[in-house]
Amino acid sequence: MIDSVFSISFDELSPARDVTRGKRAERGLLREFIGDAQNSLIRHAADSILVDPPLHSPLLFYGPTGVGKTHLALGLIRLWQRMHPDSRALITNGMDFTRAYREAYDADAIDDFRQRMRNVGLFFLDNLEQLPENETAQVELRAIFDELEQRHGQVLINSRSLPADLPQLESGLVSRLHDGLAVQVTAPGPAARRAILRRLAEIHGLELADRDLELLADELTSS
Template sequence: MISGTFTLASQSATGTASSAAGTASRARASGTAAEPLLFGPENGIVRRLETLVHEPQPAFNPLVFCGSSGTGKTSLAMLLVDLRAQHLQTTNVFRTTGADFARAASHALETDSVAEYRSRMGRADIVLIDELQRLANRAAPLEELQNRLDGWLRRGSLVVVTMKTLPVETAGLSPGVISRLSAGLCVPLLPPEQATRAALLAHYAEREQLTLSTDARERLVQRTNSTPAFLTAASLRHALLQLAHLSSTNKRPIDEALVDELLADHLPDEKATLRQIVTTVAKHFEISLSALKGDCRQRNLVMARGVVVHLARQLTSASFATIGELLGKRDHTTILHSARKIVELIDLDPELRQHVEHLRQQLTATEVHR
């Protein structure tokens, strides 16, 4: 590993070789926080957080992670929540998003069920609110969040939040919410620098058992005015899968020339890629697009939606919210649950695992030749 980089992992991602291998395969399928996360010196403060979640009462609360798309803030938040839950040996975790919190709070107010709503949330030992900035300019939900934050912090519950920007820089938040979030630890996450991208690339190449020439590695992680760089972990992983397909199909080594061919074509538009995943999965399982995006809970449809979710997380950098929007405007929490459930099914069902691998190969081939 390159000097200065370090990893964070849940207990389930460490241990014996066999359990680690199982975790790695599940992480590849889901793209969830079960996979160890690698950070570079540009995000060195993250190293301190692993010990913080093991303290009886965290020294900093709330924990607020800020950063642009692809910096890993949601994956880091999920991992720290998992670590805290393992330490406390609790399953009493409340996970939501800013948009879902706003909808639930508004519904509780409209249906006169505020007491039940507050009781359900108030018992949580750990709270995760992803994309909190989506609460901006929502006066009633923001007031409710301020009250819930007071309750959680009095109770000693760890609150973990992700946002695009620092609370004080996020337009539309109330002063009360800003002050409570800012009283904890706000951690701006930066995109990986070149040395960290090199470490990420080495990690993914080893995991996929791929050999890249030195020139190919340098070409993939460099940043120049004339060459697009793969600046996030997700984009590097995606590029490596495409290179693996090109190498296998054309029986060529992964060298600088092959990387240049990929760079010349650029990566496909993400929305187009997501639509291609949905269409390909529907055709493979012989179901209509309307059924796949609809409300029916038949087992085969639920399974197919799960396959779409984990392929989207594996092959693109799309967020849970973006995937949910494409799958019939499903909310972030539903997609997150689907991502976790499909991992269990893939792990238990060899036939489903074969379907998934076939679809992955088909989709990477389609993207390379588009």
């Protein structure tokens, strides 16, 4: 570790066979998450997913858009999938989950919906803040979390804010989410930005002088 910079590598992994909506990770330039001291708790969170039973479920990453939450989560899912090749991971987001629930309810197919959502080893909900004010859908989501906990499954959540700061969430779901671990993901500091730029330069076969790295890292400060 240099200047408190760390890397969680997602390399040397085969694509997750049973992960849905996972193509975003395949198109990413970095097959690792690079962070620094202000994001040091992420390392513990990553390790906690890769043990049986998981140490923290639900595990929630929260922070503003663009800090790498989804990149991190999809990479951790790849690591989890490699350790659990016979288990299925399901990836959805707040809006899609609610839409699927409503469609199943209208079609009198709730049992099929529950089978699809609960028969997994890992459940990832991206963009918790997109979950609309629909109490029945949120109660259903909480039941999924309870089911996975009973079977020692992993629940992974991404959100822009802590659950308590999302007014549309019903109190039971907020309480359930706070039973797990919430980890803040912040924008990388100067040392981490330099490490990210250096790694991207390597990927693209570019050579950047230290001064160029410093200038680019400074340009990214407000990005």
